[in-house]
Amino acid sequence: MKPKNYIIINFFLLISISLFAQSGTQKRADNLFNKFSFVNAAKVYHELINNEYNINYATRQLADSYAYMRNPEDAVIYYKKAVQQDNIPIEYYYNYAQALRGIKNYKESRVWLEKFKNAGGIIKTDRFTKDSDFITSIFNAKPQYFLTEVNFNSKYSDFGAYEHDGNIYFVSSRNKGVSIKHTYGWNKEPFLDIYAAKKNETNNNVTYKSKLKGDINSMYHDGPITMTKDGKTIYFSRNNFNKNILGKDKKGFTNLKIYQASLVKGKWINIKELPFNNNDYSNGHPALNEDENKLYFTSNMPGGIGGSDIYYVEINKDGTFGSPQNLGEIINTTKNERFPFINSEGSLFFSSDGHPGLGLFDIFGTVADKNNNIISVINLGVPVNSSKDDFSFFMNNDGLSGYFASNRNGGIGGDDIYAYDRIPQLKIEGTVKDAILNTPLVNVIVTLLDGNNKKIATLKTDKDGYYEINIDRDSYYKVDVKKDSYTTESKMVNSKNIERNITSITTNFVLDPDKIEEEEELISMTKPSPIYFDYNKSNINTNSSIELDKVIHLMQTKYPNMLIKIESHTDSRGSASYNNNLSIKRATNTYKYLLSKGLNPERIIEHKGYGEQNLVNDCDDTSTCTEEQHQLNRRTQLIVVRMD
Structure with missing residues (x-):
């Protein structure tokens, strides 16, 4: 390969890889x-902008x-x-x-707040939007979460939903099907199990048969849980009860x-109390981080900041535990923080009645800096939070869905589980496919433009002819697709009024080969392009099949009355009788291929081999020729007998 061509090919290859990468980069961001994970997200959004x-x-x-x-400062x-x-x-x-307010530019802030009102915006007056922390106000400027129905709540208390490997684990005081019913004196409900x-089978008929098997459920309160990724170890809360002994404080x-607890043959056994527990105070609501080397929990142990605080302990490689560490005053208040949850990116969520909120316990998220130090908390707002208790937040790995619990009005029982999703x-x-062959087109340039025809992004189709790109809702777009030797196509896309559960708009393209190439190079009306064979071969190779497919397509669509005949040839090497037989095989295989693709045999009036009789050049037995020159003679020609 010439150095110049090598450079050009590598240049376009790098462009192609880059265009593919940007779509994946946006997904990651x-x-x-x-x-x-806003620190890491910001880095990737900078990449996209650059x-x-x-x-x-x-x-x-x-x-x-x-x-x-x-x-x-940077937000502004x-x-x-x-x-x-x-x-x-x-x-x-x-x-x-709000960001201008954050840098104390109150004059300009009022200007843009007025523009917001004039554009139809409504200023919320909820307590958490009136505090001096502008980030909560920004987070709740538009709905972040939407609730969906959960069909496995009972008339009793249900909470602590935790999804793992297609199962939903949760805590409930329901006692349907239980012969001996133990009730809790505080609220006269059965103890929690x-x-x-x-996930796809949960319904209102969840009974005692759905309880975890083994020794994990006792006659007192059990749950909620957290689980290792392999599904073999559970950490769970329980009343101070082990080996049939109920422990009490002073x-x-x-x-x-x-x-x-450990899962052995479908049962949860080998119950072990963690070493940092104490009879004189409570530890509960365990939550594992993604690396499974930290266990977060709630405790009212002495020396805390409030009534109950959130702590963590290190889990050492040998399975031992470190000393409890308080998460500090950014998280913990003088009141109560409970139900920690750590998502797959290490972000902490928890419930609190000490941070500014909508009611009693509200659910909060946290923001960390580049050193993973928590710097802020964000009230998740309505509808996750209400005027009542909202707690036990869980997020799936998609970052878009999960569960929480609440005792808000309108529920079925004392506490109910709610599923949420984000838009x-x-x-x-x-x-993008070839109109003639119906095959995917690779490296088609796809350009996304806005309603004003301004370019937003450019990418290329992959090996399957597939492309995708994220867009905004409630907007108009134009998609252009372009590939050399093909017609350029465009389509308008309207994303307005798309239901929030819909995640994609499918826009397919079928490109016609350029008309000049179709008529002058692929198949002229009087002389279709020949197909060529490898030396001493009669099979239809990939390149030949592509050419034949084009002929078949045109005969079946554009020229339905066309009749052809097949003439096959060889080069001069070999004996005349051998070459004659070889050319007959080539003609026969061409004929069979056309029929296998659905061409009516009546449209092929004959298929015949001519051996080495009709060379297209001077490469006979008396000449010395290159392999490329011999190749021109190893051919099959489709002769058009009738067009109309």
């Missing part, structure tokens, strides 16, 4: 953003990321760029106003402790 990929979208997301990181920079975009969602006027049900009260990112996706 959004995934991090949804999981509250590569001029979906700049408007990345700018808005970057501004929000800086706001949540308690960095109003990118919100200012965002509000200059066409058709910007009006909540960004509000976000900009740990249940599990298949005042005669029974506290909570954290225990560990998923909407994308345009589709395939």
Whole structure:
């Protein structure tokens, strides 16, 4: 290969790889953003902006990321760029106003707050939006979560939903089907047990048969749980009860402790009390981090900040535990913090009645800096939080869905489990295919433009002819697809009024080969292009099949009355009789291939081999020729007998 060609090919290869990568980069950024990993998300959104990929979208997301990181100085920079975009969602006027307030530019903040009101925005007056922390106000400027129905609640208390490997584990005081019923004196409900049900099979008929098997459920309170990724170890809360002995503190009260259980042959056994428990105070609500080397929990142990605080202990490689560490005053208040949960990106969620909220216990998320130090808490707002107790938050690995519990009005029992989801990112996706062969087209340039014909992003189709790109809802777009030797196509896409559970708009393309190439190079009306054979071969190779497929397509669509005959030839090497037989095989195989693709045999008036009789050049037995020159003679020609 010539050096110049090598450089050109590698240049376009690098462009192709880069375009593929940007689509994946945006996915990664959004995934991090949804999981509250705003530091890492910001880095990736910067990459997208630097590569001029979906700049408007990345700018808005970057501004929000800086706001949540308690960095109003940088947030203002990118919100200012965002509000200059066409058709910007009006909540960004509000976000900009709040970020300006964060840098104490109150005059300009009032200007943009007024623009927000004039555009139809409504200023919420909930308590948590009136505090001095601008990031909570920004987070709740638009709905973040939506509730979906859960069908396995009971008339008793249900909470602590935890999804793992297709099962939903939860805690319930239901006692349907239980012959001996133990009730808790405080609320006269049965004691809590740990249940599990298949995610797609959960219903109101979950009974005692759904309780975890083994020794994990006792006659007192058990749960909630956290589980290792391999599903073989559970950490769970339980009343101070082990080996049939109920422990009590000095005042005669029974506290909570954290225990560990192992799954052996479908049963949870080998119950072990964790070493940092104490009879005189409660430890409960365990939660593992992603690396499974830290266990978070709630405790009212002496020396804390409030009534109950959130702590963690290190889990050493040998299975031993470190000393409890209090998470500090950013998380813990003088009141109560409970039910910690750590998502797959290491973000902490918890419930508190000490941070500013909507009611009693509210659910909060946290924001960490680049050193993984927690710097802020964010009230998750309505509808996750209500005027009642909201707790036991869980997030799936998608960052978009999960569960929490609440005793809000309208529930079935004392505490009920609610499923939530966030509006998923909407994308345009589709395939691009060859109109004649119906095969995927690779490396088609796909360009996304906004309603004003301004380019947003460019990418290329993959080996399956597939492309995808994230878009905003409630907007208009244009998708252009272009490939050399093919016609260029465009389609308009409307993402307005798309239901929130819909995640993609499918936009497929079928490209016709360029008309000049079709008529002059692929198949002229009087002389279709020949197909060629390898030396001493008669099989239809890949290149030949492509050419024949084009002929078949045109005969069946554009020229339904065309008749042809097949003439096959060889080069001059070998004996005349051998070459004659070889050419007959080539003609026969060509004939069979055409029939195998559905061509009517009546449209082929004959197929015949001519051996080495009709050479197209002077490469006979008296000449010395190159392999390329001999190749021109190893051919089959389709002769058009009739067109109309």
